[in-house]
Amino acid sequence: MSAAEFAAAQWSRASGAGVDPHEYRRVTDGLTSVADWGPAFARTARAYLERAEGAGSSVTAGEFLLTAARWFHLATLAPYTEADRAAEAADRALGRALEIREPGARRLAGEGFTGWLRGPADPAGTVVLVPGLDSAKEEFLDLADALLARGLAVFAMDGPGQGVLAASTTLTAEYERVVGRVVDALGVPSVGLVGLSLGGWFAARGAALEPRVAAVATVSGPFRLDWAQLPHPVREMMARRCGGAAAAREFAGRVDLADLAPRITAPLLVVDGGRDVIPGVVNGEPLARLAPHGTYLSVPHGDHLLGDARPEWLPYLADHLARALTGATSARDRGGDQHR
Template sequence: MKASEFAAAQWTRATGAGVDPHEYQRVTGGLTSVADWGPAFLRAGKAHLRRAESAGSSVSAGEHLLTAARWFHLATLAPYAEASRAAAEADDALGRALTVLEPGARRVSGEGFTGWLRGPSDAPGTVVVVPGLDSAKEEFLGVVDALLARGLAVFAMDGPGQGVLAAGTTLVPDYERIVGRVVDALGVARVGLVGLSLGGWFAARAAALEPRVAAVATVSGPFRLDWDELPPPVRDIMARRAGGADAARDFARRVDLTSLAPRIAAPLLVVDGGRDVIPGVTNGEPLARLAPRGTYLSVPHGDHLLGNARPDWLPQVADHLTHALTDTPV
């Protein structure tokens, strides 16, 4: 794939993650091959680190650090020998940003997970943001902000094979065990989950099998995957994150919510983008239909992760989780 084609394919994902679209065009416009992607995005992130160091206020420094975290994470989206370093840089920049901007934010880590708990200590509910195949906690800062604005506490996490943990762990299908450990570590009685892309499957599976999940939303999440139907780039990413092609094929076979959907007792909102081109993640309707309290939202012009249609789904997702966790009417 040409660098220009790859950049175009990642456009709404990157801008949906919060990078400036004009800066994105400047950075990607100079790429001559996809191999240049990682180094170019690392340079962009480091430029924001330098801006943070010379910023005239702590707020400006924190904002530049958040932007750096986004760029460092996006550096991992293309095959790159130093992707693990980029993920570590993203993790470090996010931690430094929150230390400056939100002194009350708390790093919480345990077996198979790490992340940041943000929001008021007396929040009426807590939401866990679950990333997907090659996403990470740094990609969904906008989702976190929408939930924080509604008074909730939010734990944005990396799990096995994700984000900063990808260097030393692999994807696990039984993500409900990870969610259970997260709930234990947060010390709350129940949580809401929002899962994005493959994280939607993780979240739905956890909602079916972990009784402390009291609300759930999925965004571009698969109902079922067929390995042979997945595009080669997706298979390649899954192989890297799962520990090899055989492990990835076995993992993909596990992605099937047919028997688990009826066991999701919590209120569920399923969001699909009608222009999503990844096989398996445009079939959320059966999940919403089979779940006892499922609701389906299809955004016809939305692509994968719906970075091109945020006003059409993010407020609904945030309201859904807020109403369910606070027992307020929709």
């Protein structure tokens, strides 16, 4: 794949993550190969760190640090020898930004997880954001903001093999154990889960097997994977995150929700993009159909993670979590049109 093709493929994901689309184009237009991706994105991130140091106000410094975190994270999407350092830099930049912008934010870490808890001290509910194969807590800041705006607390995490933990751990299929430890650390009776991409499978599995999950949503989550049909770049990334090709093949073979979907008793929203077609991936419609309280939202023109269709799913997902965790109803629930 050429640098131009790779940049085009990541375009909506990057814009959905919050980077300026014009700057994205300026950075990616200068790439001569995919190998240049990581270094170029990391350089852009470091420029924002320098701007933060010279900022005239703490507000501006915090904004620059959040932008740096996004660019450092996106640097890890292509093969890059310094990917682990970029993930660590993204983690540090996000932490510094939250310390400035939200002094009440708390870092929580335990066996197989780390992340930031944001929101009110006495929230109406708490939502855990679960990243996917190559995503991380720095990628979904707009989703966190939408949930925070609805009075919820948000714990955006990296789990085993994800984000800043990718250098020291590998992906685990038993993600419900991680979710259980997160709920213990949060000290709340129940949580909502949102899983993005492969995180959708983690979240659905957690909802099926961890009884303290009171609401769940998935975005571009797989119902089933077929290792033999997965594109080579996906298999390569999975091998890196699992500790080898054999472990990745075994992991992929466990990604199947046919037996677990009927056990998800919490309200479930499944969001898919109609243009999200990846060989070897069965998308989420069967999950919504088999779960007792599943709802399916398909956006026909949406791609993977639906970065090109944010207004058509993100508010509905945030409302779904808020309603399920607080019991609140809206005019839409009392007779409005069903959005599908």
